[in-house]
Amino acid sequence: MNFSSKIIEQAVNEFARFPGIGKKTAMRLVFHLIKRPANELEGLEESIQRIREELVFCSTCGNVSDSETCAICADRSRNHKLICVVEDMRDVMAIENTSQYRGVYHILGGLISPIDGVGPEDLNIDKLEQRIKDQEVDEVIMALSATMEGDTTGFYLSRRLKALGTKVSTLSRGISIGGELEYADEITLGRSIAARVPFD
């Protein structure tokens, strides 16, 4: 790609480093920025700066936060004896959007994956154990991806956490709501039959 301006070239290259953004999209974004009024750019600059300078990780659950304790951990109306363990902050947002959960969270920051050089010691596990001991937690819910790595991490954690005397549960898996059976993928359908539940 030939640019008439070094400044544009640099900006395009920076945008192209974002996940899911290629050179062409990066260029569209940069040209969009050029056309925007100056005050809009200031707003963007400010928010990037605040991400860099002000954002911290919650000292309790590990989620991103504006202050030392995140809004969820600071909420006294939530059940602090119920902890939902997730891989990252996007999972917290997904579960919050269901409005079905009033406990608190714990963010692992990844899944066990020796191939990628991620072992248990690289995850936020020690702090989870500490929380369970300190807060007399009743139940820990494993809300991890239904992949081999998610299962391994869940199994590993349940081994360690059960030693602390906590109840450990995991998300159920099966047919999606509103889904027609004939379109369900065969593996999910097969396992749903194997793990069927009594009708009530």
Next chain:
Amino acid sequence: MKFQVLKLNTFKNHSKAQFRFEEDIVVFHGPNGAGKTNVLDAIYLLCMCRSYFQHAELANIQHEQDFYAVFAKVLFDEEQEVACMVKRGEGKTFRFNKEEYQRLSDHIGKMPVVMIAPGDIRLINEYSDERRKFMDQLLSQTDQNYLQELIVYGRALEHRNKALKQFNESGYVDHHLLDSLDHQLNKAATYLYGKRKAFVAEFSPLFEMHYKELSQAKESTGLVYESDLADQNMEQLLKANRSKDLDIGRTDGGLHKDDLKFTLNGYALKKFGSQGQIKSFLIALKLAQFDFLKVQKGFAPVLLLDDIFEKLDEQRATQLMARVAGTGYGQIFISDTHPERVCRIFETLDKPIQLIAL
């Protein structure tokens, strides 16, 4: 299932080619290097999402081109379109009925296929991985879950080997982590072992029937499934092997060491079989593969016979053709340098064939 139209675009040596199939038996003929095998391989590719001969995807693209595309119209209850395209730098897209697959593994089994090619002798001469591949390819086509569990097993094994290597180097061992990986491996292995065992039991009689018919001899044949899991489950095995595995830095025993032993009168076929016996054995394996798929799927797989005279004498070839031209077989694609031979055989069998010169 019938292939009706096949189109190739910059696939191997075919710049642009289109074929329309009118008979159930189609013979591609032409001199060496005309691309007969490549046409059969394109059909295989549309069934199994990968080439039978060339596992490096990009090597299937014609020299100095950026992509290849293979397309077919296939008649099931209704006509469907199947297409595979590989572009340099972008990878593979696979479409069925104009819809792109998210996972290629979802396609495996929709279009069952059996290929018989000169290189199949590997199945007998080479290491056990060839024989595991034979079982895996068959079972993957008849059982979606099998393929998924196989993928899980492979990945979990890779994780475990990596962890063992790290522990071996650092001297620190996280036994909880190994327990977790062993548990994953055990779940997958239990399923896979059960399926392989049941498969061999079901497959053996099919195989023996074909062998007897082909060889017209009285020797007894055997397919023997050998596995570390025959008398203990994977978790017990891994636990017993753990300290040894830690020493060597990889997983020594398990389902990934399974073998399917071929015997003749109780002795190893590879060592004691004559050339003729080995040929008959191979063909019988493939025909049994065909039967197995047909029973499981409820319809006949596509049969691809590549350069069959290369390795078979005319008598055996005739026998084979007579067998596959009979009832119960579906669409058959044959490649041969000399069409007269094939024509002669099918004439005596009174079967119409379509000749396509390349």
